[in-house]
Amino acid sequence: MTKSVILKKTELNHFIEALARSAAVVAPIAKGVKSFAFEEVRDGKTLSLKYIPTILPPKKYFMPQREKIQEFDRKAFRWTPVKENGFEKLVIFGVHTCDLSGIQFLNQVMGEDPKDVNYLARMEKITVIGLECNDYCDSYASCAVMKTHLPSGGYDLFFTELAGSFFVDVATPKGEAIVKGTGLFKDAGEVEKKEFENLRAKKEKIFRQEVKPANENLKGIFARSFRSEVWDDLDRRCVACGNCTNVCPTCYCFDIRDEMDLNLTTGARTRVWDSCQNEEFAKVAGGENFRGKRGARQRHRYMRKFNYPVDRFQRYSCTGCGRCSRTCMAKINLKETIDTLAEALS
Amino acid sequence: MTQSLLDSPYVVKAGKILNTKEMTNLEKYFAIELPGQEDLAHDPGQFVMVSLPGVGEAPISVSSSPTKKGSFELVVRRAGSVTGAMHKLGAGDTVGIRGPFGRGFPTKMLEGFDLLFIGGGCGNIPLHSLITFVLDNRSRFGKINILLGCKTPETRLFVDELTQWEQRSDIFVDSTVDQAGPGWKGKVGLITSLIPGVKIDPKRTYAVIVGPPIMYKFVIQELLKREIPDSQIVVSLERHMKCGVGKCGHCQIAQYYCCQDGPVFTYNEIRNNYEAL
Incomplete structure (x- = not known):
């Protein structure tokens, strides 16, 4: 399928307008100092092509913070599964490679048996258009060591910004349909291909392993660090706010809650984002808390990125986006944690 | 590949309470029948998610043997909001049932x-x-x-x-x-x-x-x-299962999802697990 086409930069506005005629389109928008968010756009004028990872990753479209999964009637004793109709068709434009990797991970988790029907229903309605990072967003990112600074699937179209145009990889029939339907693209010429290759070569020099250990050693480092003093240090620093997990593109833990309507007869069961950093998260009704300490909960968060998913899903679930470190009030920094753990073992 | 909503693991069946008995101050016995007397088809050691609409859901172990047909039994300790509300129910009342879930006894x-x-x-x-x-x-x-x-x-x-x-x-x-x-x-x-x-x-x-x-x-x-x-x-092992299908994360014991990989484990499986015991 894969084929390369060109969109002139001056045509970006037309392109977004064309997309917005048949689907809801969301793209990164500036939200004040060093803050961006995916929000709906009608044209290409307001979106930000240069942005640091958005406050929330695109997972909010695949698995909203609150999602109704069921309606019930407590007099009729009836529970009816529902899909929320948030959008008919959605195009997410401008997804960085770290977030593409996050989407790929969630697709894998939710597609595993028993399949999450609500997630998969949303996934089918979403078209993903990636956008290459030509340079680092900031020093929190660790995408090179996580190998997510280059695209490896998870998109329908992938845009790379060149001097006067976007070099576009067409990866799926959905992407192909957009290219044909909008009529704004032309085949990539030799000049653009050369420019694209030069850009990738330049990236090789810019993106360097951001932590001391190499990618393939991370699993082993975490697997041998259950009893590390690093967790005691994080225990003292973490304030258990749960920001790190909320902004993580691969954190998907949730709570299930019942809410009654005002008539006290009908109501809805909703799935709400939850965080393993909350004190109550692993507590049972009898009062026992299996991760009562903040250090144990931080360890759990890290293990769920670098250790457990390797056995279960054959990959890391850290995308190197840096959001957890960027948002942490206690300045707990993922790159530092990795280096300190590695150092303690050496 | 559109999945039917009825394939959702969150689909709840209406379980009719046939009879109840106070066993202790804290524990109450419930015999429950699924629609059409459908067999729960559980293994000993598995659990169900019990729903009380508007209150929520809680994981409860099945206390009867699968050799008993037509209905199954739960013995529920009053410990939280769902189990508290359940204790107020009696014969003829209805609760929601999902499951059975988990790996039972071998x-x-x-x-x-x-x-x-x-x-x-x-x-x-x-x-x-x-x-x-x-x-x-x-x-x-x-x-x-x-x-x-x-x-x-x-x-x-x-x-x-x-x-x-x-x-x-x-x-x-x-x-x-x-x-x-x-x-x-x-x-x-x-x-x-x-x-x-x-x-x-x-x-x-x-x-x-x-x-x-x-x-x-x-x-x-x-x-x-x-x-x-x-x-x-x-x-x-006891953990707080919320989804029952290995997704929500609450019951996780290091790499294991207690609701799917457990709740039953052999000691050699968890001996070196720093979160299990």
Whole structure:
């Protein structure tokens, strides 16, 4: 399928307008100092092509913070599964490679048996258009060591910004349909291909392993660090706010809650984002808390990125986006944690 | 590949409460029938998610044996909002049921072996499912030893059945309470105090332990002293399952999802797991 086409930069506005005629389109928008968010756009004028990872990753479209999964009637004793109709068709434009990797991970988790029907229903309605990072967003990112600074699937179209145009990889029939339907693209010429290759070569020099250990050693480092003093240090620093997990593109833990309507007869069961950093998260009704300490909960968060998913899903679930470190009030920094753990073992 | 909503693991069935019985101050028994008397088709040790619309959902172990057809039984300790609301229900009322979920006791593996059941407190509830299953299929198993413990005489569960079991010559039953009360004539002491009194051939014995977290540590030590192999020590771990299908994360024990990979584990599976025991 894969084929390369060109969109002139001056045509970006037309392109977004064309997309917005048949689907809801969301793209990164500036939200004040060093803050961006995916929000709906009608044209290409307001979106930000240069942005640091958005406050929330695109997972909010695949698995909203609150999602109704069921309606019930407590007099009729009836529970009816529902899909929320948030959008008919959605195009997410401008997804960085770290977030593409996050989407790929969630697709894998939710597609595993028993399949999450609500997630998969949303996934089918979403078209993903990636956008290459030509340079680092900031020093929190660790995408090179996580190998997510280059695209490896998870998109329908992938845009790379060149001097006067976007070099576009067409990866799926959905992407192909957009290219044909909008009529704004032309085949990539030799000049653009050369420019694209030069850009990738330049990236090789810019993106360097951001932590001391190499990618393939991370699993082993975490697997041998259950009893590390690093967790005691994080225990003292973490304030258990749960920001790190909320902004993580691969954190998907949730709570299930019942809410009654005002008539006290009908109501809805909703799935709400939850965080393993909350004190109550692993507590049972009898009062026992299996991760009562903040250090144990931080360890759990890290293990769920670098250790457990390797056995279960054959990959890391850290995308190197840096959001957890960027948002942490206690300045707990993922790159530092990795280096300190590695150092303690050496 | 559009998935039907009816394939959703969150689909709830209406379970009709056939009858109830107060077992202790905290525990209440429920017999429940699914629509069309559909069989729950559970393994001993599995759990269901019980829904009370508007209150929520809670994971509850099935206490009856799968050999019992047409309905199943739950014994529910009043501990939180869902179980509190459930205690107010009686015959004719309806609760929502999802499941069964999880990996139950390895009944096939236990066949042909001598069995040592050790139950503490509300751990006796899931254990009851296995013990009654084994007694219903008595000829498939070797010698049977049952050790039960609980806090006080008033908190003893399944007392009538226990009396019947004690009268059988083909099983050994012993029980204790942590603290005696007025008129109590039985043993007083921790569950571990019963273990030296059991005659076992460790190589041909499977020990199945279900109890509060603190119990495992001490009981397992005693069993290892008796030289029962790690792989023949079976436990069932309590965690707060919310989805039941290995997604929501609440019940996770290091790499395991207790709701899918457990709640039953053999000791060799969790021996080195820093979050299990």
